[in-house]
Amino acid sequence: MNLYFRGKTNKNYVGVNTITFLVNGKTITVDRECTTYTINGNDLYMVWHNVYKWDGSSENDLTESEIEDASLEYVETEDDADEDYVIKIEDWSVSK
Numbered sequence: 321m322n323l324y325f326r327g328k329t330n331k332n333y334v335g336v337n338t339i340t341f342l343v344n345g346k347t348i349t350v351d352r353e354c355t356t357y358t359i360n361g362n363d364l365y366m367v368w369h370n371v372y373k374w375d376g377s378s379e380n381d382l383t384e385s386e387i388e389d390a391s392l393e394y395v396e397t398e399d400d401a402d403e404d405y406v407i408k409i410e411d412w413s414v415s416k
Contacts, residue, residue: 335401341390
């Protein structure tokens with residue numbers, strides 16, 4: 321399963337570690353095996369390939385139905401991202 325994101329950023333790279341979603345009052349932290357992206361000016365188009373739930377120590381299966389009605393709660397940036405790195409996800413979708 322892949323997640324597709326559209327947003328804004330102030331850098332020419334993606335410095336996202338994980339993304340937390342809120343589903344029916346519960347949080348789900350999501351990570352991925354691979355990221356592809358395009359940045360045009362400040363516009364970001366990003367695809368997370370082969371996503372999974374991350375519990376802090378292990379990868380767990382994530383189904384489309386678990387996340388399709390979720391709201392994006394939090395974007396965790398990478399530790400090595402620039403201090404002034406900004407990313408704002410404006411829209412996202414899920415696909416098999």
